[in-house]
Amino acid sequence: EFPDIPRDEVPAFLRSVFGNRAFVKGRRFPPGYQLIVPLPGDRTHREYVPMILLTPWLNSRVR
Numbered sequence: 421e422f423p424d425i426p427r428d429e430v431p432a433f434l435r436s437v438f439g440n441r442a443f444v445k446g447r448r449f450p451p452g453y454q455l456i457v458p459l460p461g462d463r464t465h466r467e468y469v470p471m472i473l474l475t476p477w478l479n480s481r482v483r
Contacts, residue, residue, distance in 0.1 A: 422467060432459050444469065444482045453482070 425433055436442050442457040453474060457465045469478060 422465070425465060429459060429465075433457055433465060442481065444474070444478050446482050453478075 422433070436457045436459060442455060444453050444455055446453050451471065453469045453471060455467045455469050455478065457467075459465060474482075
């Protein structure tokens with residue numbers, strides 16, 4: 421659930437997620453993960469994902 425995405429960007433957001441362009445970036449210190457979704461116009465949407473909530477799908481996209 422991403423309540424902070426503007427209504428006009430939702431179709432581009434979904435195309436990026438389902439088009440396998442979204443990825444998860446991990447950090448060792450401080451530990452954490454971010455879902456990064458590239459949007460048109462050189463913009464990205466970043467969302468913090470707690471380690472305990474990583475699903476197998478998200479875990480397969482960790483860089």
